[in-house]
Each structure stands twice: as structure tokens, then as C-alpha cells.
Amino acid sequence: MKRTTASRLGKEAKAVPVVAGSRAEVSESKSGSDQLQMVEEARRLLAAIVESSDDAIISKDLNGTITVWNRGAERIFGYTAAEAVGKPMWMLMPAERVKEEEEILARIGRGESVEHYETVRIRKDGAKIYISVTLSAIRDGNGTIIGASKIARDITERKIAEEDLRGQAQVLDSGQAFVCDLKGRIVSWPSGAEKLYGFTSEQALGTLSHDLFRTGFPEPLEGIEKKLFETGFWEGELVHRKCDGGSITVSSTRVLHRDRQGQPVRILETNIDITAHKQAEQRLAGQAEELSRQAEELAGSRAALETQTLMLQSVLDSIGEGLVAADETGKFILWNPAATRIVGMGAKNVPPGEWNSHYGCYLPDTATPYPVERNPLVLALQGEANTAEMFVRNPELDHGVWLEVTGTPLKDRSGAVSGGVVAFRDITQRKIDEREIRKLNEELEERVARRTAQLEAANEELEAFTYSVSHDLRAPLRHIGGFSKILSEEFSPDLPPEAQAHLRRIENGVHRMGLLVDELLNLARVGRQALELRATTLNPPIEEVVCLLQPEAEGRAVTWKIAELPAAECDPVLIKQVFQNLIANALKFTRTREKAIIEIGSREKDGQLVISVRDNGVGFDMKYSDKLFGVFQRLHRAEDFEGTGIGLATVHRIIHKHGGRIWAEAELDRGATFYFTLAAAKPTGISASPSTSKTAAAGAQL
Amino acid sequence: MNTAEVEILLVDDSPEDVALTLHALRGENLSNRVFVAHDGEEALEFLFCTGPHAERSFDPPPKLVLLDLKLPKIDGLQVLKQLKGDARTRTIPVVLLTSSREERDRIVGYELGVNSYLQKPVDFDEFRKTVKLLGLYWLVTNQPPVINVKSHLAGQR
Numbered sequence: 001m002k003r004t005t006a007s008r009l010g011k012e013a014k015a016v017p018v019v020a021g022s023r024a025e026v027s028e029s030k031s032g033s034d035q036l037q038m039v040e041e042a043r044r045l046l047a048a049i050v051e052s053s054d055d056a057i058i059s060k061d062l063n064g065t066i067t068v069w070n071r072g073a074e075r076i077f078g079y080t081a082a083e084a085v086g087k088p089m090w091m092l093m094p095a096e097r098v099k100e101e102e103e104i105l106a107r108i109g110r111g112e113s114v115e116h117y118e119t120v121r122i123r124k125d126g127a128k129i130y131i132s133v134t135l136s137a138i139r140d141g142n143g144t145i146i147g148a149s150k151i152a153r154d155i156t157e158r159k160i161a162e163e164d165l166r167g168q169a170q171v172l173d174s175g176q177a178f179v180c181d182l183k184g185r186i187v188s189w190p191s192g193a194e195k196l197y198g199f200t201s202e203q204a205l206g207t208l209s210h211d212l213f214r215t216g217f218p219e220p221l222e223g224i225e226k227k228l229f230e231t232g233f234w235e236g237e238l239v240h241r242k243c244d245g246g247s248i249t250v251s252s253t254r255v256l257h258r259d260r261q262g263q264p265v266r267i268l269e270t271n272i273d274i275t276a277h278k279q280a281e282q283r284l285a286g287q288a289e290e291l292s293r294q295a296e297e298l299a300g301s302r303a304a305l306e307t308q309t310l311m312l313q314s315v316l317d318s319i320g321e322g323l324v325a326a327d328e329t330g331k332f333i334l335w336n337p338a339a340t341r342i343v344g345m346g347a348k349n350v351p352p353g354e355w356n357s358h359y360g361c362y363l364p365d366t367a368t369p370y371p372v373e374r375n376p377l378v379l380a381l382q383g384e385a386n387t388a389e390m391f392v393r394n395p396e397l398d399h400g401v402w403l404e405v406t407g408t409p410l411k412d413r414s415g416a417v418s419g420g421v422v423a424f425r426d427i428t429q430r431k432i433d434e435r436e437i438r439k440l441n442e443e444l445e446e447r448v449a450r451r452t453a454q455l456e457a458a459n460e461e462l463e464a465f466t467y468s469v470s471h472d473l474r475a476p477l478r479h480i481g482g483f484s485k486i487l488s489e490e491f492s493p494d495l496p497p498e499a500q501a502h503l504r505r506i507e508n509g510v511h512r513m514g515l516l517v518d519e520l521l522n523l524a525r526v527g528r529q530a531l532e533l534r535a536t537t538l539n540p541p542i543e544e545v546v547c548l549l550q551p552e553a554e555g556r557a558v559t560w561k562i563a564e565l566p567a568a569e570c571d572p573v574l575i576k577q578v579f580q581n582l583i584a585n586a587l588k589f590t591r592t593r594e595k596a597i598i599e600i601g602s603r604e605k606d607g608q609l610v611i612s613v614r615d616n617g618v619g620f621d622m623k624y625s626d627k628l629f630g631v632f633q634r635l636h637r638a639e640d641f642e643g644t645g646i647g648l649a650t651v652h653r654i655i656h657k658h659g660g661r662i663w664a665e666a667e668l669d670r671g672a673t674f675y676f677t678l679a680a681a682k683p684t685g686i687s688a689s690p691s692t693s694k695t696a697a698a699g700a701q702l
Numbered sequence: 703m704n705t706a707e708v709e710i711l712l713v714d715d716s717p718e719d720v721a722l723t724l725h726a727l728r729g730e731n732l733s734n735r736v737f738v739a740h741d742g743e744e745a746l747e748f749l750f751c752t753g754p755h756a757e758r759s760f761d762p763p764p765k766l767v768l769l770d771l772k773l774p775k776i777d778g779l780q781v782l783k784q785l786k787g788d789a790r791t792r793t794i795p796v797v798l799l800t801s802s803r804e805e806r807d808r809i810v811g812y813e814l815g816v817n818s819y820l821q822k823p824v825d826f827d828e829f830r831k832t833v834k835l836l837g838l839y840w841l842v843t844n845q846p847p848v849i850n851v852k853s854h855l856a857g858q859r
Contacts (some may be wrong), residue, residue: 472772474801478824479718485826486725514824 020178023349054153056131059138059148064089064101068149076131076154078124079375092121094128108137108148118155130159133495177270184208196273198243209269213240224254229264232256237278240271249278255444305393322403325410325421326352333419342403344396352378360394376407380420383409389427402431459528466524475519481510512642519646522577523631526653531571533658538565538611541576542600545583552587553596561599568609571679574654581647582613582674589617589672614673619666651676709735709841713745713772713781722826723768723799726833732841737764742776745769746784749791763794766840769816771800771807779810786815793847795840 021064056073069081114135131152138147179188189204216239228234250271325426335347361370393400410419488503590596599614626635628653632645655662666672727733739745747753771778797818
């Protein structure tokens with residue numbers, strides 16, 4: 001500044017050195033008019049210079065009173081010379097600067113030189129201005145300081161520009177933009193960049209930026225540089241490493257700076273961290289992908305749903321059951337074709353209270369209108385599952401149909417009733433069938449009653465018959481037997497041996513016939529008698545029978561093996577008859593055995609008591625076993641074993657009467673075993689007579 | 703035969719049965735004083751001394767009545783009922799000797815006061831044995847009530 005002022009002064013007034021020199025010369029020269037004129041001339045010149053100077057030139061005395069005020073001062077400060085001269089200097093100063101001025105003045109007063117300085121002053125209009133000041137002392141002829149001259153220049157614009165620049169520099173410094181030379185070496189490293197990357201200026205400056213950042217380029221570096229140098233601009237995304245090794249994605253902008261001649265001088269590189277943005281972008285892309293996948297899935301499941309819906313729809317359309325659903329307000333939401341076919345009418349959204357009347361629903365008496373509150377769909381809408389029979393007759397169904405209706409509430413996920421559905425079937429045919437069956441049943445019952453009466457009559461006849469047999473058939477027998485006996489006893493000496501043999505045959509025939517009649521009567525009686533069931537221990541009757549048959553076993557080796565049998569619910573008289581017949585048989589058919597073995601035992605089978613009578617006799621061929629229990633059926637010749645063929649038939653009838661079963665196992669010449677049970681295998685609900693049902697109950701107890 | 707000497711009244715419609723019974727009784731020398739009635743009516747006439755037997759006296763009564771059940775006109779149970787229902791004949795021992803094995807008949811017979819009930823065995827030997835036992839028992843072994851029907855009846859009157 002000082003230099004600048006000096007040079008300017010020098011430039012504008014070549015005469016100044018002369019003046020200065022002349023003053024020296026003046027002080028040394030002699031007074032003279034020439035000299036005076038020269039001095040005056042010089043003063044005028046100086047005054048003109050002062051007056052024409054752009055700078056403010058002011059002088060003041062040591063009190064600070066303004067003594068000189070040139071045009072420059074007027075322009076800078078706004079005061080005219082008239083306004084300023086004689087006024088105190090501090091009027092130009094802001095309050096905080098008055099002290100500064102005083103100090104400077106004091107320094108000048110002490111003879112110290114004050115370099116130029118910059119300060120702030122207040123213009124007449126109150127505006128603050130920056131000025132550059134050069135102060136110099138003014139001495140009198142004696143060299144005594146009497147004041148100070150001040151050359152001030154308005155530097156406000158420059159100051160503002162400087163501040164702007166400083167501000168800009170600060171902004172730049174806090175920013176991330178850094179500068180590289182044309183080779184890419186970092187030449188400026190603002191704090192913003194340091195903050196971003198973590199590298200210090202020492203690390204960064206002079207280093208190739210892509211080395212420092214280990215830049216991952218999306219395209220070859222040459223291409224980037226080519227574009228930068230051709231267009232002066234490049235931008236793109238790069239991946240950089242930070243000082244801590246972390247990777248960041250930056251949006252990078254490179255601008256080529258040129259000098260005034262257009263030569264490239266430097267590169268400004270600005271990198272903005274877009275890692276978070278990038279990650280968000282990736283997340284977003286992921287989410288978008290997921291979303292599109294879900295959308296695809298949704299579309300897929302929607303297609304499946306549609307297929308399923310179509311399928312369900314066709315099922316609903318094709319099933320024979322009528323299906324009707326309503327929402328909770330009673331609005332029909334489903335009415336399948338079968339429903340229309342069955343009730344003859346389609347869905348019509350009448351209020352639930354009018355359903356019965358609209359569709360013609362009646363109670364099973366086919367005349368009473370179905371009560372609204374009992375309508376199956378109404379009940380379903382109230383959350384009540386139900387089943388009903390209903391008669392429907394309306395103008396479309398002249399004869400009416402019988403329906404079996406099932407109502408079910410529809411529930412949403414929370415379990416709240418959201419509607420109802422009824423399924424119904426046309427059971428008219430079934431109703432007709434039922435009626436038919438009922439009729440048939442009635443007829444059947446009638447027939448059964450008739451048949452029962454017939455049977456009873458037949459039974460009575462049979463009774464009468466057996467009574468006759470018992471009396472009338474036996475009498476002639478007795479007569480034949482009696483007289484043949486008398487004949488053979490009293491007249492045998494007169495009879496030839498052949499006649500005697502005939503008489504014996506007659507007697508034998510009579511004897512056999514007697515047995516036959518007795519056993520037939522027995523059989524008939526078993527059929528007629530009612531069972532008297534009571535818990536019976538089975539061993540005592542067996543012992544009685546064995547005792548009774550002892551004469552048969554006389555002179556034979558018979559081994560009895562009689563197990564301890566449990567008690568059974570049966571008729572004690574008849575069970576004795578059973579044992580008697582079976583044991584008598586066993587004795588009879590073991591007659592040819594040297595040692596007869598007769599075993600009586602029992603076992604449990606399927607919860608039933610099975611009693612067995614086993615012998616080691618002649619047995620029989622199982623192929624005839626079906627004839628075993630028939631009346632008059634015999635499997636042995638009379639010459640070998642006598643018998644009537646009624647005994648086992650009687651046993652069979654007794655067992656059958658108990659609801660039990662009898663069967664035999666045998667092998668020719670290897671013995672026979674008879675098995676029987678005394679109750680039906682399973683109690684059944686069907687009972688022909690009270691006695692058999694009693695037996696069934698007894699069976700359940702067993 | 704003097705009906706007054708009748709010890710056994712045999713009531714049977716079957717001549718064969720009669721012949722066989724008499725044959726059996728003959729073996730024990732009991733057949734001489736047997737009167738045979740061939741139906742219920744005749745039996746009652748004999749017992750109550752009516753009709754052809756009006757001449758007969760109640761005293762002495764027969765020592766035994768062998769009664770069949772199935773009889774023409776009036777059946778055996780009917781005869782029994784009248785016989786046991788009359789004071790004049792009530793004390794006469796009656797044995798039902800019949801072909802029937804019907805329990806019902808037996809029960810009714812005892813209810814009406816029969817003294818014994820026997821089924822005629824088909825086998826003649828057994829029949830003979832039964833008849834012999836019967837005759838000996840009722841005519842020999844058994845002690846009849848003191849028989850003075852007349853005084854008894856007179857007393858009642």
C-alpha cells in the first residue's frame with residue numbers, strides 16, 4: 001500500500017522530488033523574488049495536486065482539529081472542506097476507534113513514525129467505510145511537530161471483496177471439494193474432505209487422489225480424463241476407501257479450471273458421500289424385488305383361488321343338495337341351481353320374516369305355515385345349528401316336496417356369526433317309501449298276528465295230539481305187548497320155535513315203539529314248556545344223570561372225567577335232560593370200547609361258556625353232521641346201536657330254546673365231542689318270546 | 703257174581719286192558735271178585751247203586767276202584783269227582799290207572815282226592831308187577847276205615 005501510494009505519487013507528479021529537493025534547497029538557499037515566485041509556483045502546484053488527488057488528504061493539528069480537507073476527502077467522507085475544516089478529527093471516527101486515533105496521534109507526537117494502517121470511519125451520511133491511512137507528522141520550521149497529515153483511501157469495496165473471499169474460502173474449506181493438479185495430485189485438502197475421508201492434509205497433499213482413495217472406477221480412467229479435458233466436466237459414481245478402510249460410494253464431480261489463456265490449470269473434485277443413499281437404494285431395490293415377487297405370488301395364488309372358486313362353483317352347481325347361504329342381514333349370498341330346482345324358485349331377497357311365506361314352507365302336517373323363528377336359516381343366522389323336516393309347496397311346486405334341511409351358522413375368524421347356510425335334500429321319495437314301509441309293516445304285523453294265531457292254534461292241536469299219543473297210542477302198544485307176553489309165557493309149549501321167535505320180535509317192536517312214543521312226548525313237551533331260567537350249578541344234575549345211567553355202565557370200564565363247571569343261567573329240569581341224553585349217547589357209543597372215557601368240561605370262548613361232552617366211542621362221519629340233530633335221524637344201524645333218533649333232536653330243541661347253540665366234532669371210530677352254549681352270542685333286540693329275551697339277558701350276564 | 707262180594711271195581715272201556723288187568727290179577731287170585739264197568743256211567747251206577755245196580759247195597763263197598771281216565775260217556779276224572787264228593791263213597795280208595803303221563807291229569811286227580819296215580823307200563827311184565835302190588839297193597843296190606851256204612855249213614859241221618 002505504501003509502495004503503491006508512493007509510486008502513484010511519483011507517477012503523477014514528477015516534480016515532487018523536485019519540490020522536496022527544492023525545499024531542502026529552499027532551506028539552504030537564499031531568499032529572493034525568483035525564489036519566492038518559484039516557491040509560490042510550487043505551492044500552487046502542490047495545492048493543485050492535493051486538490052486533484054482521489055485520495056483524501058487531510059491534515060490536523062495536534063489537538064486533532066482538521067486543518068486541510070481536500071476534494072478527495074470531501075468525496076470519501078461526504079463533508080465539504082467548509083464543513084470539515086476546524087472540526088475535530090474524531091467526528092469521522094466510530095466511538096470504538098477514538099482511542100486508536102488518540103494513540104496514533106500520541107505516537108506521532110512522540111516522533112514515532114506510523115506506518116500506514118487500515119481503519120474504519122463514518123461518513124457524513126453515517127455509512128461505515130474502510131480506509132487505508134498513511135499518517136505523517138507535520139513540523140514547523142523548527143522541526144517541531146505541529147500536526148499530522150493523513151492520506152486516506154476508500155478501501156471499502158476491496159475490504160468487502162476481501163471479506164467475501166475470506167467467507168468463500170471458509171465455505172470452501174468446510175466443503176469437501178478439493179483441488180488436484182493436472183496430474184491428479186492433491187494440492188488443496190479442505191477440512192470437509194478431511195472430515196469425510198479421515199485423511200489429514202499431510203497424508204493427502206501431493207498424493208494422487210485415486211491412489212489415496214483406492215478408487216474403483218466404473219469406466220477406465222483414461223475415458224474419464226478424456227471427457228474432463230474435452231468438456232471440462234465429468235461426473236459419475238465411484239467407490240472410495242476411507243482412511244479407516246471403510247468403503248463409501250461417492251457422487252463425484254470433476255471440473256477443469258483454465259487460466260485466462262484457456263490453458264487447463266487445475267481440477268476441482270467434489271465427492272459427495274452417497275453410501276447411505278446407495279444402501280437405501282439397494283434396500284429399496286430389494287424391497288421392490290420382494291414386492292414384485294409377492295405380487296407374482298399373489299397373482300399365482302389369486303389364479304389358484306380363481307381355479308378353486310371355479311371348481312367350487314361347479315361343485316355347487318352340480319351337487320344334488322340345495323345350498324343357500326345368507327349374510328347376517330339375511331341377504332342371500334349363495335343359491336345353487338339344485339336349490340332352485342328343489343324349491344322351484346330362485347333367490348329373492350325378501351326379509352327373513354317372509355321366507356317361509358314366499359317359498360311356501362310348511363310344518364310336516366303340510367298345512368301349518370312354518371314358524372318364522374324356527375326356519376332353519378333363521379336359526380343358523382342366530383348361531384344355532386339345526387336339522388328339520390319341512391314341507392314346501394308353492395305355485396311352482398303343485399304337489400309340494402318334502403325337505404330335510406340342515407342349518408349351520410357361518411362364522412368369521414373370530415368366531416362371530418357372519419351368516420348362515422342351509423343344505424337341503426328332496427326327501428319326498430323317502431317319505432313315500434317310509435309311508436309304504438309303514439303300510440307294509442302294518443300289513444306284516446297283521447300277518448304276523450294272523451300267523452301267530454294260526455301257530456297258537458297249531459300248537460293247541462299239537463298239544464291235543466301229544467295228549468292223544470300219550471294215551472291212545474300207548475294203549476294198543478301195551479295190549480300187543482301184553483298179549484304176546486301172555487302167549488309166549490302160557491302157550492309156548494304148544495308153539496313151534498318159529499312162532500316163539502315171531503312173538504319175541506313182536507315184543508321187541510313193542511318195546512322200541514314204547515321208547516319212541518315216550519321220547520316223542522318228551523320232545524313235544526320241551527317245545528311246549530316255558531323256560532324257567534335260574535342260576536344253576538351244573539355239576540349236581542350231571543352227577544344225578546351219571547348215577548341214573550349207572551346200570552348202563554354196569555360191568556364196563558368207564559372213566560368219568562367231569563370238570564368243575566361254573567353256574568349257568570338255565571332251566572334246571574331241561575339242562576338235566578340235555579346232560580342225560582348226551583351222556584347216555586356217550587355211554588352207548590363207547591359200548592364197544594374196552595375202556596370208555598367220558599369227559600365233561602367247559603371253556604370260555606368269545607365271552608361265552610361252552611360246555612362239552614366228549615367220548616372215545618365210535619364217532620361218526622362229519623359229512624353227516626347236518627343230520628345229527630334232526631328228528632328220527634340216525635347215523636348208526638339199529639343192530640349196532642339202538643335208538644330212536646329223537647334224543648339229540650330234543651337236546652337241540654332245549655339248547656335252541658335257551659338261545660344257545662349246539663354242534664359236534666367227530667371222526668369215524670375216533671370218538672365224538674358235543675359242544676353247546678346256553679345263551680345267544682350277542683343279546684339282540686328282537687325277541688320272539690319273553691323267554692328268549694330272558695335268555696339273551698342271561699347271556700349278557702355270562 | 704254177587705255184586706255184594708265185589709272187592710275191586712275196574713273201570714276201563716278197553717276190553718284188552720280189562721283182559722290184561724284181569725290176567726294180572728288172576729295170578730294173585732284176586733280176579734274172582736272184580737266187577738268191570740265199561741264206561742263212567744256204568745261205574746257211577748254201580749257205585750251209587752242206581753240203574754241196573756239199584757238192588758246193590760252201599761255196604762259193603764268195594765275195597766278198591768281201579769279207574770281209567772279216558773272213558774266213554776263220563777270220563778274218569780268226572781267219576782272220581784262224584785265219588786269223592788259223596789260221603790257214601792268218599793272213603794273208597796281209588797287208584798287212577800291210566801295210559802296218560804300228563805301232569806295235568808295227575809294234578810287234577812290228586813286235587814279231586816285220588817289215593818294213587820299210576821301209569822300203565824307198556825311192558826307187560828312191569829304191568830303185571832304193578833297190578834299185583836296194587837292188589838296186595840290195597841286188599842291185603844292196607845287197613846280200610848272201619849266199615850259199617852249203614853250205621854255210619856244212619857248216624858249221619
